[in-house]
Amino acid sequence: MQKIVILTGAGISAESGLATFRDAGGLWAQHRIEDVATPDAFARDPERVHAFYNARRAQADEVQPNAAHQALARLQAEHSGEVVIVTQNVDALHEAAGARDVIHMHGELARALCAACGERWPVTGDISPAEACPACAARACRPDVVWFGEIPYRMDEILNHLQGAEIFAAIGTSGEVYPAAGFAQEAAGHGAHCVEINLEASAVSRDFDEARQGRASEMVPAWVAEVLGG
Known part of the structure; x- marks a missing residue:
């Protein structure tokens, strides 16, 4: 009944066609962080920030989960113990593959947040600063994503999961x-076996018991098969 906690980053969605933060030519390469992904940027030019996230939302709506997402959904469905998926990604590819109760520590593209009252609600298509909050009617709508300088969501819950994990895996993270x-240090400090799956060694590979390098769509299904016993 091993508890498995998995952290996923942009690398797991890259093979589905979503450019990572560091890719040349992607959406991020066309904008400075300071202009589209900070609270100050939103205060200065909310229309520009919304346009950027509307483009990201449209892009995310066009892609499908890949074999890595599907393998993690299989692990959740078939493993006898608890499998917790924590993602840094704001797309919904884990859910599209069938994963349940995914913890989105950086928020979700498909949700809006009222900066006035804190209400959250699902969105499709474009949103704008003029959109009224369904709870308080304030025109203070922003993307429900964590910007640089903000605290990730559900951190206390995530730390509790890490401290109870017997296996911790980081997939597609820098x-x-x-x-x-x-996270690897936190999990290892409580006895977890830590596995890194990435295209190349990350900046914290030394914190893991083992590192597997290669495409997520190949490496993750192979690792899941091992965990499930074939």
Whole structure:
């Protein structure tokens, strides 16, 4: 009845066609972080920030989960113990593959947040600063994503899961963004066996008991098969 906690990053969705933060030519390469992904940027130019996230939302709506997402959904469905998926990604590809109760520590593209009252609600298509909050009617709508300088969501819950994990796996993460970059140390400190699956060694590979390098769509299904015993 092993408890498995999995952290996923942009690398797991890259093979579905979503560019990572560091890819040349992607949406991120066309904008400075300071202009589209900070609270100050939203205060200065909410229309520009919404346009950026509307484009990301449209892009995410066009892609499908890949074999890595599907393998993690299989692990959740077939493993005799608890499998907790924590993702840094704001897409819904884990859910599209069949995963349940995914913890989105950086928020979700398909949700809006009222900056006035904190109400959250699902969205499709474009949203704008003029959209009224369904709870308080304030025109203070923003994407429900965690920007640089903000605290990730559900951190207390995530830390509790890490402290109870017997296996911790990080998949498609750079290891350069905290607090997620410290998850392996946290899990290992409570006795977890830590596995990194990535195209190349991350900035925190030394914190893992084993590192597997290759495409997520190949490496993750193979690892899941091992965990499930074939």
